[in-house]
Amino acid sequence: MEVRTPDPDPEPEGSASVPSAVGPGWLSDIELEQVRHRMPVLYVEAVPVRVDGLGQVTEVGLLLRANALGEITRTIVSGRVMYGETLRDALFRHLEKDLGPMAFPQLPASPVPFMVAEYFPIPGVSPYSDDRQHAVSLAYVVPVTGTCEPRQDALELTWMSPAEASAPQVAAELEGGRGALVRAALASVGVLP
Amino acid sequence: MEVRTPDPDPEPEGSASVPSAVGPGWLSDIELEQVRHRMPVLYVEAVPVRVDGLGQVTEVGLLLRANALGEITRTIVSGRVMYGETLRDALFRHLEKDLGPMAFPQLPASPVPFMVAEYFPIPGVSPYSDDRQHAVSLAYVVPVTGTCEPRQDALELTWMSPAEASAPQVAAELEGGRGALVRAALASVGVLP
Amino acid sequence: MEVRTPDPDPEPEGSASVPSAVGPGWLSDIELEQVRHRMPVLYVEAVPVRVDGLGQVTEVGLLLRANALGEITRTIVSGRVMYGETLRDALFRHLEKDLGPMAFPQLPASPVPFMVAEYFPIPGVSPYSDDRQHAVSLAYVVPVTGTCEPRQDALELTWMSPAEASAPQVAAELEGGRGALVRAALASVGVLP
Amino acid sequence: MEVRTPDPDPEPEGSASVPSAVGPGWLSDIELEQVRHRMPVLYVEAVPVRVDGLGQVTEVGLLLRANALGEITRTIVSGRVMYGETLRDALFRHLEKDLGPMAFPQLPASPVPFMVAEYFPIPGVSPYSDDRQHAVSLAYVVPVTGTCEPRQDALELTWMSPAEASAPQVAAELEGGRGALVRAALASVGVLP
Structure with a gap:
């Protein structure tokens, strides 16, 4: 049984859609656990945004979630890239998983x-950390x-202005140092205050 | 009277919508001619593309046009940024001018x-040249x-595959060295062969 | 006589090296003043940084200056791109002007x-403003x-950590909204906290 | 025993410096072989260049090598990112390995x-292929x-002009479709013809 953890890659590895007893390309939970301590794991991440008619970012969407500790x-x-999967497929899969099938993301x-973003198990090596693994994430706006309908384990998707999303209190609530990543996202599109 | 030249910025400066006798922010034809030999002129350019459901570029749109010599x-x-105009406004204005009001560009x-891209009056300083002026262009995909409906002086918008658009014969037909710019556009989105 | 203003492009236009009575390509002070209200003016800007042996940014250099009001x-x-000048030449010229001949910048x-960065005469159109003109600046790290030796009208070049340089009080001291530009620079190299 | 193959990541996994019987973070040859068919493997790649005093790329360095078939x-x-290793450390390690200790790369x-660049075992999924694995590479100029001194299994490092390096015959000699990657590198620095 899988215990839901505050997991940036929360697809159940042993779920029906991704069977545990699988051929090459899919890892069982145990195998994934082992590999996670031997190789950097490739992730894709996306900062969902709303844009106006001229492409300017007006709002940023952040997921709210209760972790295993109730926090x-x-x-x-955010999520892992599977063996044989293109980055675009992985990005689309995780967007659909986290925002629902009607979000219509523009990749x-x-x-x-x-x-x-480089996530290390030990904090301080880089701005980002993940106690489960060494992960390297390609992050996109x-x-x-x-319409976004977060799946069950996410409480909601909160739309914020760039100023709100870059505030220190929001950064403190973002897992694994992702406050810096959200600010970098806003800076890359010219709307970081 | 304005003679239509093979002008990458062909909006009629003396037309009804942009009157010649204007206040600050707009230049008469004569003034523009003078300034063009005194300062670099800021341009925006856009390479129109079609993308698939995952954002991958599948086709590139190139404008076909007869110049003053009948070639x-x-x-x-492509077009100039006006005084007081944001880059996004300029980009949208030139996209609408060249592709029509139903193109629905995603800025x-x-x-x-x-x-x-740096266009110099004398060829060879950079890959790009424009005998009318020193122009510096910010280029976007x-x-x-x-639906694209090029305006009257453009014969048509031709959709090509990335391989076709990057072929030497197409590059040779592109004004001012823009063959290199189209190839750079394709490279930036990962589809230059 | 030229009055030194808090000018992001402070080379004396009428100085010996750039004579006022000049041929095409150079503008007199009066002409520049006129053009500044008719066309966007192209700038280059540079955020000077120190990097470690692996290229990671460790410090940011900000210029300290007394403006005409004694503030x-x-x-x-920061500075203008001249007619006929490449962006690289302009960038090198302004780096040498502001940091001295021994700074050895790596373009x-x-x-x-x-x-x-888009600077408009009226604040609020964009994050950046410049009451003298509409300027569009290409900004580089x-x-x-x-060794940096700022020229006379700059009091000093202050090296700061990324955390110091992105602090609100430093942003408030930066001219024309450039606090956002410095933060965007830090974000682009992965060191914005 | 390790057979030298036309390997873009050719450090001997069983060599003295990277022992085969190791703790977490290092994979034995057999383990690496297994993982390579279960997860995308993270790589860094570098296109070495010479630049002039203004930062403009003047030459591109390509490695010449005899593969296991004598071709x-x-x-x-090019090379793998190890567990716990930063991207900068990995990039520096592979640059030193392939170009020698006196190359003085500017990361x-x-x-x-x-x-x-996404390398798939089956050609055609993307422009890049690697029959050993699914690799995703972050590529830098x-x-x-x-002074570059390629190590023993590389015959030489050849410096070419951008025009030479982007020629079809050179692209055909580059492993795994890297001709497109070299052209993208040249395009990114504005020197692809």
Whole structure:
């Protein structure tokens, strides 16, 4: 049984859609646990935004979630890239998983992320940390044009102005140092105050 | 009277919508001519593209046009930034001017261009040249989702595959060295062969 | 006589090296004043940084300056692009002007800036303002490896940690909204807290 | 025993410096082989360049190498990111490994790559392929200022002009589709013809 943790990659590895007893390309929970301590794990992350008619970012969407300890934390769209999966497929899969099927995200034309975030198990090596693993994440700003319906374990998606999203109190609520990542996202689109 | 030249910034400066006898912010034809030999002129340019559901570029749109000498040349969306105008406003204005009101361009969230192109009156200083002026252009890749109807002086908008658009014969038909700019656009979105 | 103002482009236009009575390509003070109200003026800006052996930014250099009102303000390297001048030449010229001949700046291999800053005469149109003109600036992060000796009208170049340089009180001292530009610079190199 | 293959990540996994019987963070040859068919493997790649005094790229360095079949192939600096290793450390390690200790590479201030290259075991999924694994590579343009001495299994480092390096015959000699990556590198610094 899988215990839901404050997991930036929370798809159940043993769920029906991604069976545990699988061929090459899929890892069982135990295998994933082992590999996580042997190799950096590749992630994609997305900062969902609303844009106006001229493409200017007007709002930023942050996910609100209760973690295993009952604490409320914020995060962004985030998840692992599977074996054989393109970055675009992974990005789309995690956007749909976290924002629902009606979010209509506009994936970027360029595969170059606005930032590469390095998460280390020990805090302090970089601005980002993840006690489960060494993860390297390609992070994108993704405009969404539809209606977002976060899945069950996320309490809600909160839309904020760039000023609100970059405030220190919001940064403190973001998991793993992602406050810096959200600010970098806002800076990359010219709206960080 | 204005003679239509193979002008990458062809809005009639003396037209009804942009009157010649104007206050600060607008230049008469004569003034523009003078300034063009005194200061670099700021341009925005756009390479229109079609993308698939995952944001991947599938086609590139190039404008076909007959110049004053009756030669057929190709170009991209291109035009001057006016005094007091934001880059986004200028980009939208030139996209609408060149692709029509139903093109529905998706302007980028980031104001950072994929390339800065420097056009000098004398060829050879940079890959780009413009015998009328020293222009510096911020160039963007812009997905368009609607129907493009080029305005009268453009014969048509031709959609090409990335491989076709980057071929030497197409590059040779592009004005002012813009073959290199189209290839840089394709490279920036990961589809230059 | 030229009155020194808190000018982000402070080279004396009428000085010996750039004579006022000049041919095409150079503007007299009066002409510049006129053009500044008719066209956006192209600038380059540089945020000087120190990097460690692996390229990571460790310090940011901000210029301290007394303006015409006797107020102490901070700024970054900034100046106009001249007619016929390449962006690289302009960037190098202004770096040498503001940091002295022994700064040994490492100009970026890519001409793409980390941000395009739009300065409007009226505050509020964008994060940046300049009451003299509509300026559009291509902004770069530039590592300097030598010794910086700011020229006379700058009091000093202050090296700060990324955390110090992004603090609100420093942002408030930066001219024309450049606090946001310095933060965007830090974000672009992954060191904005 | 390790057979030298045309390997873009050729450090001997079982060599003295990286022992085969190791703790967390290092994979034995067998383990690496297994993981390579279960997860995308994170790589860093570097296109070494020479720049002039203004930062403009003048030459590109390509490695020449005989593969296991005795064929001469070209490649760029390339290698795996280890568990617990930062991207900068990995980039520096592979630059030193491939170019020698006197190359004095200038690592970029920004961790954002010019391109993300996705290598799949089956050609055609993306422009890049690697029959050993699914690898995702963050690719950087890196100016080198010193003397390059390729290690033993590389025959030489060849410096070429941008025009030479982007020619079809050179692209055909580059392993795994890296011709497109070299062209994208040249485009990102504004020197792709």
